[in-house]
Amino acid sequence: MLPLPEEIAAGLTAMGLPGTEGEPLTGGVSSDIWRVGDFCVKRALPKLKVAADWRAPVARNLYEARWLQRAGDAVPGAVPALLGQDAATGTLAMRFLPPEDHPVWKQRLREGHAEPGFARDVGRRLARIHAASARDPSCAAEFPTDAIFHAIRLEPYLLATARAHPDLAPRLEALVETTAATKRALVHGDVSPKNILCGPAGPVFLDAECAWWGDPAFDLAFCLNHLLLKCLWTPGATAGFLACFDALAAAHVADVDWEAPEALEARVAALLPGLLLARVDGKSPAEYVTQDPDKDRVRRVARALLLAPPTRLSAIRAAWAKELAA
Template structure:
């Protein structure tokens, strides 16, 4: 902490000029570099630096939530993001930005600059996406599972990852609170719901069967350590330019259930469809593309074995059965966590900009109610799901029938 200081553009320019490898990579003289702050997330300061030869992205952790300065936040979260990028780098080359440098005193990451990439959520809102982008995300999740999971790596590697990420408790606490608890109780972090949603919000707070189902998901999240998770895989943590799709912002990384990352991603696609119902077919297509890419790569990679789970299964049919059973479990977890994410992003802290697509207040209220109904149905039905088609039917219900009402 004695060496830590919060950077502005001038400080960053001076620091970069002392880093021989990075300054050489940028090219030109420090005074010739263009430095622009582009911070738009909840937690960090982000700068894009353009030199004569190349560009860099510099991300520094702040000692508080950027959008809530009275909410303290440990700087060490930057360490876990750097560890995550290094642990998955070989598996996801070309699917995530490359990490060039991490400064442990300044809690500063220097990585590949993604330009002219756009945040996926913004691109969806602006209708500037190339269909099929979700294939890359499905591959990304499967490949991180392959390189960090117990079926394809010796348990010693999984144990090392458990140790490396066990200390990321502050950000995991955010997940436990903001996704798994706060939307279902009175909490000062929750924005005040619009009057037309008050009865629906109160119904969620008093829904005992729902709370029991959420308790099961809480237990899965906290005790099921299948692989290293990104931990915050939503449409705001992905950037793309045409067909070049990259996953960013791995600071919530923790060992956990594979279905958590899958559920957060699919839940955000469902949220976008709730906000813009005319896009439901396109979002369902992306959901199917995601799951098909994930399941195909997962089956191919996990079937190779190499870990201590399934090590006795020499018969291909037996190994295939094991993989299919794993995929069904992941599918069910995906449904539950997607439901939690949909509800959280609708009435909890850090709501989504997708609802800005609604043409008026009445349409926005209708969209939010629909999202809450879909979210609850997913949570309550998760254990009974038997196929991807069953999941997509819950994520993208027919407008004529919809999901069961909350009230």
Template sequence: MTADADIIDALRAAGLVGEGDVVLSPLTGGVSCEVWKVETPSGSIVVKRPLPQLRVAAEWHAPVERGTSEVRWLKRARGVDPGMAPEVLAELPGHAFAMRFLPDCPVWKDELMAGRVDIGFAAHVGQGIAAVHAATAHNEGDRTDFPNDEMFRALRVDPFLLHVARLDSELAFALTALADDVSSRKIALVHGDVSPKNILVSRAGPVFLDAECAVYGDPAFDLAFCTTHLLLKAVWSGEARLNDAAAALVAAYRAAIGWEDAGGLLLRAGKLAAALLLARVEGKSPAPYLTDPEHKRIVRDQARALIMAPQPIDALVANWKRTSP
């Protein structure tokens, strides 16, 4: 029996499809999972199954249990705001799951890369990320539900922070300290992969996907991770509106911080953003569009300086240069 037949059997067992022909159409993306669209009698659904090894250049193994973490995050986020994540329809064997397909919702990355930069939408993304953090901050139940420190270390701390620390002796001390700090903080539910390619643009606002790295940890990580993507795209495109989008995202997030001192969180996010910016030009998961050596240099020079002399993320964004001085 093929893997696809396994999925179809599981969908039948869950009552999502009937006895007739079922077609699994692969969806684009899918670095870490197989993702299919399936037509069912009650509408289109998406089935997602984690791969044991990610499809990136460097060898990168990841436990398939992350599929279950993703389901938990999607459900928890919908508890905060049902518009924020797709509805989970069934959990399937192999840590796969089925969710409702959202029609006519472009991926935010595609919008940004096409030059359609909606600053209000960026602010809405900041509010959305903060809403989950605010709802889960200092919450023992959420802490117990997302004990994924080992997975977060393997998928985020090691490849993005420690990998670069191993390559760059000058920055090793600061990056290792940052890795220890982010690993030690247990403050709120972190999505772990808030990238524009994991956000759908619905008429009602952002819909967050792909929460395989969810962990109870430092909310500064999500703010830094998403902002980093906007700043990298600003260098790639030279588009000032991407700096404005990053500033709007950070400002909207900042306005919602009520669970801890905002200044402390923004400084942690600034340190993390600096490290993540460098990781996207030196690390195991490089930004695929930053191929121009000059673009890489602009990011690398600013990121290295910011790791040595950190700034809060709002200042970092305000000072971010798209071109060489």
């Protein structure tokens, strides 16, 4: 056990929670996270722990707490219980979920455990959170986070990639404009396998620092992107990862009731190639895509799909499968 950092200790005091010592937790790049007894506390960092100069407002911690509350109300059990939040120190506290019965989905995928049924549940729970917020107009006013979302999602992913591929800049910039202007539902913003626990009762979502009132297509595209890239990390499980891609996409789109499902799918299909390319040429490259041949595979598929945008996710899945089989 180590003494808690001053800001975290002050945040706990402000929230009325006990603790002066804890255990630092690893895995994130945007926050300091400590376990204190049966809960954990996190503090947003002004500069993310990546090679690029990537900064973000620490006020995002407040909106993460609000997302946790909204998501938990919409789908009980889909998030850890929120215990408190202190805006002055940029800290929040939530119930700690032990890894023995809540393994991280990313690690399960790394080990080749590709379970379409679990992926289907991710899609369903995510869609239920989107749908509940879309039905509640008061939700929008709680998330005035356009600037934060731009700083930690649109700029480091799509606009940074546009600078690396000047010929694609008009297409990537148009995706940014469309995404920023589409206001439909409450968005998590970082629906990645590293932020999803495999709980006994289903998926549990973590780390909603990018919470935003905007386009739910971003959440679906962001998660599906990871399932495509995992094929390069654990090639032996490629068929399973693609089956998870199909299951997650189908489950989410089937539960879309706030707009025409085909309209949302078209925006996801347009956005996904940009996010795919961003994971090799943006500010947050996938840490396991390190070999040049793999990076070139990503670039070939993503560039072709950006230049001739599909409207169906099945077209992206087919293009990726064809590249992997080549």
